[in-house]
Amino acid sequence: MARGIGNKVTIVGCGPGSVGYITLKALKRIQEADVLVGSRRLLGLFPEVRAEKLVLGKNYLPLLGKIASLSARKKVIVLVSGDPGFFSYAKLVINKLGKENCEIVPGISSVQLAFAAIGRPWNDAHFVSLHGRKSELPRLAEAIKNRDAVAVLNDSTVSPGFLCRYLRKEGIKGKRVYLCENLSLQNERIRELDLSSLAETEAEGMSVMIFLSE
Numbered sequence: 428m429a430r431g432i433g434n435k436v437t438i439v440g441c442g443p444g445s446v447g448y449i450t451l452k453a454l455k456r457i458q459e460a461d462v463l464v465g466s467r468r469l470l471g472l473f474p475e476v477r478a479e480k481l482v483l484g485k486n487y488l489p490l491l492g493k494i495a496s497l498s499a500r501k502k503v504i505v506l507v508s509g510d511p512g513f514f515s516y517a518k519l520v521i522n523k524l525g526k527e528n529c530e531i532v533p534g535i536s537s538v539q540l541a542f543a544a545i546g547r548p549w550n551d552a553h554f555v556s557l558h559g560r561k562s563e564l565p566r567l568a569e570a571i572k573n574r575d576a577v578a579v580l581n582d583s584t585v586s587p588g589f590l591c592r593y594l595r596k597e598g599i600k601g602k603r604v605y606l607c608e609n610l611s612l613q614n615e616r617i618r619e620l621d622l623s624s625l626a627e628t629e630a631e632g633m634s635v636m637i638f639l640s641e
């Protein structure tokens with residue numbers, strides 16, 4: 428809904444987590460902030476920025492109202508991981524404020540890093556997010572049956588073992604799987620697996636899984 432607020436709220440994509448993947452444009456906007464809003468992890472990337480810092484967590488809905496009211500007087504920057512246009516808080520901020528009251532600074536997405544890590548183009552890929560949404564499992568199974576390349580965003584919502592059992596029950600077999608964990612971070616790990624070995628695997632932290640037809 429259009430409101431005509433004082434300052435545009437800038438939503439900045441911070442990339443997958445390492446400062447090396449933050450763009451110069453993103454850094455410039457962050458350094459100009461009066462108020463920085465973001466997860467503890469993202470705020471922790473900018474200890475030198477002297478802005479007021481608001482932690483985004485389970486308070487994400489009430490925080491929308493605060494972002495709106497602060498933006499009347501202050502330059503508010505909302506930090507999101509990866510790219511704002513890809514499964515992020517940006518959607519809620521834009522719905523609340525109206526797109527004319529938001530500026531979006533793109534970032535490098537976790538899926539870009541995952542495909543770069545396995546050396547495969549991603550223009551034909553299909554994307555599903557299980558991040559906090561187990562209910563997407565049926566859509567994921569359909570995608571894996573019908574597409575050559577499917578990238579899945581996951582946190583600890585669905586374990587690899589549970590996912591494998593589910594996919595097998597759906598009749599899926601013979602897929603190559605890449606499990607890309609904590610991309611760009613110190614504990615980054617990229618493993619090439621099949622469905623049997625994925626079933627035996629523990630995943631740690633944030634991950635992108637890529638399912639490829641063999």
Ligand SMILES: C[S@@+](CC[C@H](N)C(=O)[O-])C[C@H]1O[C@@H](n2cnc3c(N)ncnc32)[C@H](O)[C@@H]1O
Pocket residue numbers: 442443444507508509510511512513514515535536537538558579580581582607608609610611612633634635
């Ligand atoms: C709320 S979504 C945000 C996606 C983000 N907008 C993007 O473009 O990457 C969070 C999910 O992104 C993925 N993700 C974000 N950063 C990651 C990283 N450094 N390594 C692996 N996966 C990551 C994980 O699947 C995580 O559960």
